[in-house]
Amino acid sequence: MSYEVRSSEKLRKFAADGETKALLYLMNFRDDSTKMHFFVVDFFNDITGMDSAARKLWDVQSKASKTASAKTIGRELVTLYKNYVSDLQFIEYIIFLGGVPDTLRKDPMQSVFTINNVNDSALKSIKAGLVDECNKKEYISASEIDDNKIESFLKVVWFVIDDKKPEDYIRKIIEKHPAIIPSDTDLLSIFNEIRNKQSERKNTLVEGVIIGNADEVLSYGRHLTTNEIRLLVIQRILNTDPLSDGIPLPFLEIYSKFPSEGAKDMLDKCKASLCRALFNKSASQGFWSLFDKIYSLIIKNPNKTVDYIYNEIDDEIIVQCPDLDALSIKFFIAKTKEGIQ
Structure with a gap:
């Protein structure tokens, strides 16, 4: 079993904000958030949640655009699909989006949904975009560009719409304790610091790296932990390191x-x-x-x-x-x- 890193990237600030929101979404906004310990940056995908034993993986592709067409969204699914057909096992596949066209959702009030909430015409465009992009990527073999595999993949993808401000993602960590919630300016500052730490994790070159098991990713230092983020929050509230x-x-x-x-x-x-x-x-x-x-x-x-x-x-x-x-x-x-x- 092996996994090769392809298409790691450095992003503009706007896209980097989206990746940080995606990380904090994994950490705080899911029913299974407490199971995650590591957040791997730009290795398997934009963000990959991982449990403390490095055995369970939550795969996230982040795209900040608010105006992408259904076909473009399909193209953006290519890295998730690459991981779906890889030797590694991921328990969730998530595309984190800045927005979607009005014509994409059956129920526009749902911000977290599967293809059950995608209109038929939009779903056809998503599938067409994904197939087009798969054909362009040399790291996806022709045998993997299969209608049945693609349809099975699309059934397990979660679409998550970013409908919150950066401050909201930090506030969620301590939302039940209003006495210690700092100002929006301070919350935004904490968000920016997490974003900067996330960007720093991309300083190591990993393009072309081959690993045999998911836990080997930790050797490359491209991760943040839940503990680091909690400690950073309390440090900023106190203006000192409690440890x-x-x-x-x-x-x-x-x-x-x-x-x-x-x-x-x-x-x-x-x-x-x-x-x-x-x-x-x-x-x-x-x-x-x-x-x-x-x-x-x-x-x-x-x-x-x-x-x-x-x-x-x-x-x-x-x-x-x-x-x-x-x-x-x-x-x-x-x-x-x-x-x-």
Whole structure:
């Protein structure tokens, strides 16, 4: 089994925005979003979601144009089709579009749909465009340009229409916790930073690379992780890295009381616990609930101590964060207090 990378590309900013939206769509807007850990950039396709074991792949082709014809959309499906007939197994095939013609959808209110929502005439044009493009690509053999294969492929493709602003894709990460949602300007800044990091992953040359298994892609460093993006969001909210070295000043009172021979070990354990809590997908909402509460309490009580803030947190919020104990929560309070004051 092998897979060869073909037609990797560098994009204009407008198209790059579309790829970042596609990444964040995978991360936040699907029922199976929690299963994704890696987001591979411009290797198998524009974006490929991947689980933590690198065994399950979600394939996404991103096209930012809002005015593409049905035949043009069909042409844009060619990389998805290449992957469909490849030796690798992808569990979803998604084309992420800036828009579609009014005549394409049966129900124009559906922004995520299959060919069941595509008008017959538009479907014929999509198929014709795909066949035309397959015939132009040397990496798709003539034997693969088969009506039955193409029809089977089109039945499993998801069409996703981008109907949101960049800020909305960031807001979704913390939408249930309004106290910590920054301004639209800050949300856009976070989006742009993710886009820039995504573009940086394209600096390595991979055209013509051949791999035997999907996990080998990770050796090329062309990926972001859910953890990186979550950490970036919290860094921008706090204007500091919660996992950075050093002792936050509001934590010094607690640190100084601790026996000197064990103080450093205690501090390291607090940092490790905070790291686990931040990256624990199964307790993600609990973490953001805790952060929301800590943030709100500090804003309302800027001169109160870490111990006071800790004792104001409801028990039901604390139990939602199994990775954190009393000391590590106080450390997190101190980091948050230092970041926003």
